[in-house]
Structures are given as C-alpha cells and as structure tokens.
C-alpha cells in the first residue's frame with residue numbers, strides 16, 4: 325500500500341491540482357495539511373474547469389477529502405466552495421468532507437489586518453493573497469487563535485471574539501488606520517457557519533489512521549510551493565506555513581513512517597506571483613510568450629504570474645527538503661515553438677559559482693543564473709499520449725532535467741485536462 329504526498333517544488337501553481345486529481349483515482353482519501361484559501365488548484369475534467377481553494381482536489385474523484393489541523397480555514401469560503409460543488413452534483417456530505425476540529429479559523433479581523441498591513445507597507449509589501457493567512461497563523465503561534473472546536477462551543481466562542489476584538493480593533497484603528505469591526509455581527513455570521521459545518525468537524529487524525537490501518541491509500545495534497553515555505557523559502561517573501569513534505573505529518577496528524585513516497589510537481593519553466601527574488605525571471609518577449617501561452621494568471625487573485633526559465637538550483641533544493649521520490653513535470657506543452665530553451669544549472673555570485681540555493685536574500689538577488697542552452701521543438705505536443713511519441717528535443721529537455729536533479733520523472737503533463745498526461749510510473753500502483 326502507498327501513501328503519497330504531492331508537493332510543489334517551485335513558488336506555487338506548478339499544477340498540483342491537476343496531478344492530485346489524476347492520482348486521486350487510486351487513493352481512498354485526499355488530505356490537505358497546510359495553507360488555506362491562498363491556494364488555487366485547477367482541475368479540468370471533460371473540458372470543464374474547477375478551481376478549488378480549500379476542498380482537496382480529490383473531490384472530483386468522489387474521494388473522502390480531509391481538511392487537516394495544519395490549515396487555516398475561512399468558513400465562508402469553504403461553504404461557498406461546497407455549495408458550488410453541490411450545485412454540480414458532487415457529493416460534499418459529512419462522509420466526503422471532514423474538517424479537523426483543531427484547524428484554525430480565519431476571522432474577519434485577520435483579513436482586515438492582512439489588507440491594511442500590505443497597504444501600509446506600500447512598495448515594501450509581500451504581495452500576499454489578502455486572505456488573512458499570515459495573521460491567522462500568527463494568532464495560532466501566539467496562542468490567541470480560534471479553532472473549529474471553539475466554533476462549536478457557542479458561549480465560549482462569543483466571549484473569545486469579544487475579548488479578542490477589543491485588542492484587534494485597537495490595532496486596526498490606531499496603528500493601521502483601518503475600520504473597526506463589530507463583534508456581534510461576526511458572532512452572528514459564525515453561528516451560521518457553525519451550524520452548517522458542525523457535521524463535518526471531527527478528529528481527522530483518527531479518520532486518516534483508520535484508513536491507513538485498513539490497508540487503504542492516502543494522498544497528501546500540498547499547497548503553495550517549497551520556496552514559499554516559512555522556514556525554507558525566500559523569507560520574508562513566503563507564506564506563513566511549512567509547505568515541505570515533512571509537514572504532511574504534523575499538519576494532518578500522522579506519523580512519518582506512513583508516507584511512502586513524495587512526488588514533486590515541477591512546472592517545465594518557473595513562475596512566481598507576489599514579490600521576492602526570482603533569479604531566472606525573464607523580462608523579454610520570451611517571458612511574455614510563456615506567460616501568454618501558459619495563461620499564467622493567479623488562480624486565486626488573478627494576478628499576472630512572473631515567468632522565467634527552469635531553475636534546477638531551486639529544484640535540487642526541493643528534492644532534498646522534501647525527500648522527493650519522483651517528479652511530475654507539468655506544462656511541457658507551453659514550451660513548444662521556442663527555438664531554444666535554457667535551463668539554469670547554478671548561480672554565479674561575486675564571480676564564484678554557487679550550486680546551492682543561498683539563504684540571504686541579498687545574495688540571492690545578486691545571483692546570476694548559469695544557463696545551459698537546449699534546442700526547442702516546433703510541434704504541438706498536447707495530443708501525445710506515449711512517451712516515445714514526444715519530439716526528440718522535448719525528451720532531451722526532460723532527460724537533462726532528470727540528470728541535473730537526480731530524480732526520476734514519473735508523470736509528464738502536456739495540457740490542463742486530466743487525460744492530457746503521460747504516466748510513466750504511478751506511485752499508487754507500484755509503490
């Protein structure tokens with residue numbers, strides 16, 4: 325039996341949603357373990373697109389979907405997403421979507437603080453998604469957070485909201501020059517969310533444990549990407565949770581020996597939304613062409629994604645940090661039609677070669693990528709379904725990537741649709 329984690333290797337939007345939806349066919353349960361509705365995971369099935377922000381991407385395969393303790397959850401967004409899925413005939417009942425009683429709640433003041441802080445920072449802002457993610461994790465760490473277990477206890481919840489808002493309103497109005505919030509309207513709204521979500525709230529660690537114990541397979545769905553990890557990413561231009569595979573354990577409540585494989589999702593080039601250094605970023609026509617052909621707009625905020633060449637310094641870092649056992653390369657089709665392609669194999673800093681990703685942002689910002697140039701392919705590969713039918717130059721690109729990061733490619737994605745995929749090795753079928 326296999327339990328597989330699927331992790332973004334770059335700065336998010338690698339195509340995790342597509343690969344999770346594809347692999348979920350072979351799993352019994354799909355578990356999100358960190359982040360919140362800063363994520364936007366796109367699935368395209370039979371030509372129809374669905375973007376999920378909170379509900380795990382296994383839902384379209386009718387699997388049990390778990391929202392783990394490591395998430396921060398905006399209940400309003402979750403209910404909207406469930407209603408949408410329900411309107412499409414998808415079962416979102418309490419047996420299908422389970423929420424950890426320990427997951428933290430995103431509250432209106434978290435969103436207000438996120439927005440007002442970014443506005444106050446001006447051009448020093450992080451470029452957050454504005455969903456209240458950072459302020460909610462901040463309250464979790466300082467032990468002032470509210471969890472689903474609190475939401476279900478009406479009296480305690482109301483009392484805590486009133487007390488917390490005293491302080492938050494002071495901060496919002498006096499420091500951030502934002503509007504104050506009314507505790508009673510928050511309490512009223514959250515009472516309705518509690519009624520609606522109560523049947524889904526449970527101890528999900530037990531549900532996952534029992535699933536694994538009964539010999540069924542579990543897929544752990546990462547959000548964001550390794551270089552947005554709060555510890556290992558380009559701090560402070562990161563998100564506020566651990567994104568790496570190790571957090572699948574603490575964010576879901578399972579022991580490390582249960583996870584048998586880790587698939588790293590690699591976009592065939594690199595993108596980033598929001599601010600922060602990006603050594604292989606392109607500012608020319610090639611970057612614009614990739615952005616346009618790849619339709620690189622954020623699935624959550626609609627922002628234009630910055631685009632650049634594939635960076636194997638970044639990828640080698642992701643291999644080590646996550647213990648990757650295989651790769652899924654996505655959006656290879658987008659590179660078709662370019663005469664030449666570049667792969668970054670190392671960085672140069674002060675005339676010295678760096679093979680590893682630096683910690684200092686000052687150093688990273690001053691790094692110049694060292695490139696290898698490969699020939700492109702003119703063909704449209706989106707209808708190819710057999711590896712051997714890919715153009716030679718696209719195979720050469722994939723082989724060079726495998727060599728440089730010393731990790732085998734298991735899956736190649738050549739279009740957004742579930743079926744636009746070449747599976748060389750399915751970790752759920754062969755371990």
Ligand code: GDP
Nearest residue numbers: 337338339340341365366623655737738739740
């Ligand atoms: P996630 O956050 O990692 O789940 O990725 P997003 O859904 O935010 O962004 C990936 C985008 O690329 C989505 O619009 C997908 O539909 C699309 N996509 C995924 N795989 C492929 C692929 O192989 N080719 C093309 N052209 N688009 C893809």
Ligand code: IMO
Nearest residue numbers: 336337362363364451452453547548563597598
């Ligand atoms: P998925 O799961 C891309 C980025 C934001 C910002 C930084 C902090 O779809 O890959 P936050 O709102 O988390 O405090 O923002 O992190 N970011 C993402 N970028 N894909 C995501 O998720 C992201 N989630 C957060 O743009 O730079």
Ligand code: MG
Nearest residue numbers: 337364365623
């Ligand atoms: Mg996304």
